[in-house]
Amino acid sequence: MDGKSKPGVPYDVMTDTWVKKHRLIYIGATRHPFILSIRDGTVDLSAFKRWLGQDYIFVRAFVPFVASVLIKAYKKGDESSGDMEVILSGLGSLNDEIAWFKQEASKWGVDLSQVAPEKPTQDYCRFLEELMRPEVDYTVAMAAFWAIEAVYQESFAHCLEEGSKTSTELQEACQRWGNDGFGRYCSSLRNIADRQLEKVASGSVPLVKVSEDAVSKAEVTFLRVLEYEVDFWNMSCGTDGHSAPKP
Template sequence: MSVCNDLHAEHSTAWSQAVSHPFLEACRDGTLDLKAFDTWLVQDYLFVLEFARFMALAITKAPYRHFHTLLGGIIALEDELSWFQGCLGTRGINLEEEAAKAPCQEYIDYMHSCNDQPYPIHVTVLWAIEKAYHEAWHAHQPPQPNQAPYDYATERWASEPFSKYVKELQAVADDALASATRDERTAARAAFINVCRLERDFWAMAYET
């Protein structure tokens, strides 16, 4: 039994809206405006900075058997932040002049609010965020490599290593939810739905001026 699979199935419409968006389609076919991509790139970098803190706090609640997966995720985030900084530097974007837009800040605030939640809820949010990114980019990858100018983003989150990590993280979340109380499972379901909504709004933010 997988509680995570159940959440995915029960809320398929919300999930589809989280992982499908014109932004991703335009990335795939190379028609996305460079300004929209830069907006997304900056905001995602700011989000990942806070996501690293969110993941680190999950370890303070986790049983030792989950450490390997969670620590591996944190190590990968160091490389991811360096990747963002390299991309933004190449594009001449000064991060000191950038601030989180409303949808990004709302997502960050919600994520931080989950820091005070029991571990099963915290790790469900963690899994949902990572799975949404992998599925969104994997579903919208171009049919052939190097077809569009944004392939380097697709290749990162649609990769097999990231897919493997997301599967391991789901196993961790399922393990935590297996021993969760009824109230915790109810809260985890609400959290999953919130992540779906926030992911949907994050893609749309790329078109804000």
């Protein structure tokens, strides 16, 4: 709890504060025109196929990133926190996700072996590599991990809400990240990130002490994730100026 909170009055955890403070870019990432076009049934299928091929490349790079977070959780040495179990479950679902991408690609006639990473994918994967370095704080890596998963969860859940006109053929893709189980998994990641971010408050004992430096680095990292996600959606739509011409 921060020093200004009153007993019995709910207070914002750090990730709430960030989402409110950076609301515009957060909305930009979770309500992007690409997602809105899936939701209203007008998505350009060549854009969807481009997203599919590029996201397969991203997810392959995301696996070692998540493994690096698992190593950081292990090194923290707090077995009772349950963090490793949450992260391990994430690695398990990434295994299913990779199999799903292969199956979906064959359904849509996308030859994954021929897909080259576009610039936004390359940049995002490079960012993941930077975060994998052992000197990157667990708090910073967890904040990125949560934000990356949360953007997909919020985006695709929006395509399944009442009133959406998502086509039947794309509903399964939306279910992958928009289902309640994935929502609960994102909440677990968020709780870990918030617990790590909890700062020393006057008169209360913090659960975890992290330096101000790690907290501000984590916020910058959160913002960078949102920017990379927006670039990734832009690329999928072909509105980034870098994408290959539509097939």
